Amino acid sequence: MLRIGELATKTGLTAHTIRFYEKSGLINASQRSESGYRYYTDTDVRQAEFVKTARKIGFSVDDVSTLLSIRVDKSNHTCQDVTEITQRKLNDVNEKISELLLMQQTLKILLNSCCGGPESATHCSIMEALDASNALKPRIVAE
Amino acid sequence: MLRIGELATKTGLTAHTIRFYEKSGLINASQRSESGYRYYTDTDVRQAEFVKTARKIGFSVDDVSTLLSIRVDKSNHTCQDVTEITQRKLNDVNEKISELLLMQQTLKILLNSCCGGPESATHCSIMEALDASNALKPRIVAE
DNA sequence: TATAAACTTAGAGTTAACTCTAAGGTCAAG
DNA sequence: CTTGACCTTAGAGTTAACTCTAAGTTTATA
Known part of the structure; x- marks a missing residue:
């Protein structure tokens, strides 16, 4: 005990x-x-x-x-009862992964576009992308 | 206005x-x-x-x-200021993705192991896996 | 002028899963 | 018999990002 x-x-x-x-x-x-x-x-x-x-x-x-x-x-x-719960959970997880992959892709594109150096942010392409509001349309990743 | x-x-x-x-x-x-x-x-x-x-x-x-x-x-x-925030966010996202991929893999293994049918859950392999508590050690996925 | 849509505020409620606090009781060792 | 570690409870606090409510005011339209 x-x-x-x-x-x-x-x-x-x-x-x-x-x-x-x-x-x-x-x-x-x-x-x-x-x-x-x-x-x-x-x-x-x-x-x-x-x-x-x-x-x-x-x-x-x-x-x-x-x-x-x-x-x-x-x-x-039944096994069906159990798999239903498991499948629902897997669906949730898959959906979250998709969302996060989209974020990941966008963030990678942003990082690739910016020099990241000690230069003034006046022409920072990340800031410009956020302003342009098409930052959300990631295409092919320039890996 | x-x-x-x-x-x-x-x-x-x-x-x-x-x-x-x-x-x-x-x-x-x-x-x-x-x-x-x-x-x-x-x-x-x-x-x-x-x-x-x-x-x-x-x-x-x-x-x-x-x-x-x-x-x-x-x-x-500076651009560095901006990329730092972006990089931190990307790191967060990457970490979350890793966690979710682990969950995904485990859930897939569980689903693969179970018939999912109208059989009694008495010998359900998902339930057994959760009881065995090594359900958390996914190996190569049987895709 | 009457009505309805839109606006205002402060503040409470929601969600999930804890996490912590206060104030006190119990137990084993020395 | 005292000390310290461990236990008890009810209930409040945490986090993030909203979301909603109540009670009242303003504005545009018919």
Whole structure:
């Protein structure tokens, strides 16, 4: 039986975060001492590790909550239930990546266009591009 | 001279956002009517468009604030000043992309490992992977 | 003149996931 | 029996960038 600090050490979460996850319904201490201390069993530890893993992959706290409800009652859920959550997450991630790649491309073009030296910014091509407001139409990257 | 609603239409911002940007020091109305209505000149419009462009590229409100302070006093700033901000932003973006690519790869592996069908989740390999907690070590992607 | 659209302000609410604080109780070691 | 590490709670604060509300004023149009 571990106390919250030990669980924290073991999982790499903080005690604060574990209590926050408890409020969010993700992690529960199977036992409490008379004085109120949380005590975690091996089963609790495994659940906490599941949470940590799922969060690290990028699932939201809400997603993890859903995944846990499947986990405790696997026979009443299907692989489809699980892949749906995973696929939705992958779609989110793909979309964010697309946005960021666009930003990346634009930023690279801006950087390529500017000397970056100690010259006055009076004719800085980055500033000019931001003013021209077609800075958002990146074409072929001059790699 | 445009009123705030017209500037909003012109820039694709909302009037709310324009007022928020005013509080943040990004956009100012050159004039106010006696009753307090904001009136925007062509110069103001150009600045608002600059802000919109910079925000769309991914610069934070804080970054835009800095870029604007360079913009109004170009001769006292250098190309280096501008590229530094841009490079920092690119670094941020690159880092986020890396994180997301890792997530993407993990999620793809998970999806590949699971049938996704109407079978019971009792032996779902996604659930097993999350439990195994080495789900975070993606190797070569089985594309 | 009446109405509706547009404007004003200060300030609160939203989102996600923590993160921290205050004020106090518990426990093991010396 | 004291010290210090660890624990408890409720609740507030953080971050970024909006987004919205309420209550009232102004302006243009019919």
